[in-house]
Amino acid sequence: MTCHETRAFLNAWLDDELDVSGALSLEQHMADCADCQRAREQAEALRAALRQPELRYQPAPDFTRRLHQSLQDATPRPRPVYAMWLAAAAVLVVLLGGLYLGRQSGQNSIAAQVLASHIRSLQVGHLTDVLSSDHHTVKPWFQGKLDFSPPVPDPPSADWTLVGGRLDYLDSRPVAALVYARGRHTVNVFVWPADGGSAHPATVQGYNILHFTRHGMTWWVVSDLNLPELSAFAQGLK
């Protein structure tokens, strides 16, 4: 092995990523080459400097407990602690119960989940997993993450933009969430394979929710946009 090759493979050697024969010939070269030996010493000194224990940031002692708490709060089981979120969800379920009177209870809980997911997505950092206005980027992103290939329609008109997509979990299954925006209005579109049924639009706490079946998919569209405009938007999703 030459000096040049030795330098090229030194990092891989140091990281135990070099195959046995490569490692052997590198070690042989280093044994006879003071320059390469020095390079190795430097690399090892740097590693020692980087591996000082105090450089590793440690989480706060109660962080695991807090993580546990927030995971538990995200699990559907009535719990008095996470007051705001659960209380809000409970109120919504009651409201939706009234609005959807006479409809299947399954639809109620999906509508509640759709709205809950929409609100949650608007909290910082929750909106998209893949950020792109190009549906050729968004669509393949879902590949391998879902057991179906969700349609990613272009925005219905030029004043709408596709913001991106994310994975969500609704109706006991992973679903595709597509995010569109116009001005300050954000629309979440949830898509998964249809198993029939449809509902009329609902308005809950200033949010409008649409539900329909199209192209063999179940669609839920939710936004703070007014109902006529949201309907027009949904119509335009082709």
Next chain:
Amino acid sequence: MPRHDTLQRFEQAALPHTAAAYNLARWLTGKHEDAEDVVQEAFLRAYASFDSLRGDDVRPWLLTIVRHTAYTWLKRNRAGAPAEELDDNFADSRAPAADPETLLLASADASRVRAAVAKLPPDFRAAIVLREFEELSYKEIAAVTGAPMGTVMSRLTRARESLKRLLTAPSKGDRPQ
């Protein structure tokens, strides 16, 4: 939403990696509070998609989500702190450094090293943190950072060259080159 028995399974799989997740998030965001927020959000995301994990190793999977969440967070909350400009494909052709540099490296104190690592661009910083602190293999780092193995290797090489340069610079005030 996941059920309660899923919560138990998820926690058994994920909570042992809290420290690794926090360390990565802390290095990427630079702040304690931000790192906690990022990890919390990442864990919730991971929890929601836990069913999609099949027989894969939990740690790289979880760190991938942490890294992704941290990047999204950085994009949203910061224009981007000044970072060293490093090229993925830069071939270093400079002559080997002299012995005193080894001594300088060996005596570099933690705060100096921390400042040097913080100067690396996020992708290079992530590679160093995952390799040196979490001791992930190149293959795992490639999975976490979504880059090919060759890129991981060259990022590590470049990051180490850069760290060497920063840590052996004559005085703390001077930015090397």
